[in-house]
Amino acid sequence: MENKFLVCIDCGQDFVFTEGEQQFFRDRVLAPPKRCPGCRVAKREEMETRRNETKRLLPDTKQCIQSPGINNGREVSHNILV
Numbered sequence: 001m002e003n004k005f006l007v008c009i010d011c012g013q014d015f016v017f018t019e020g021e022q023q024f025f026r027d028r029v030l031a032p033p034k035r036c037p038g039c040r041v042a043k044r045e046e047m048e049t050r051r052n053e054t055k056r057l058l059p060d061t062k063q064c065i066q067s068p069g070i071n072n073g074r075e076v077s078h079n080i081l082v
């Protein structure tokens with residue numbers, strides 16, 4: 001086996017897919033990388049940011065689901081008062 005050159009799908013530049021990396025990917029039955037190391041890091045950061053955004057959005061979604069219930073509760077107590 002020898003080093004291969006792959007083309008990054010993000011920036012279109014050649015990057016080295018080293019013998020060691022090929023071995024690593026083959027051992028784990030992974031598809032060869034599509035991105036150069038720089039774009040891989042950028043992509044991973046983008047994914048983490050997106051995951052964090054999703055985490056941040058979830059509590060808001062829950063609050064949205066809960067608020068009609070709270071409003072209903074208020075309406076009920078309001079009706080009782082009237």
Ligand SMILES: [Zn+2]
Nearest residue numbers: 008011036039
């Ligand atoms: Zn790239």
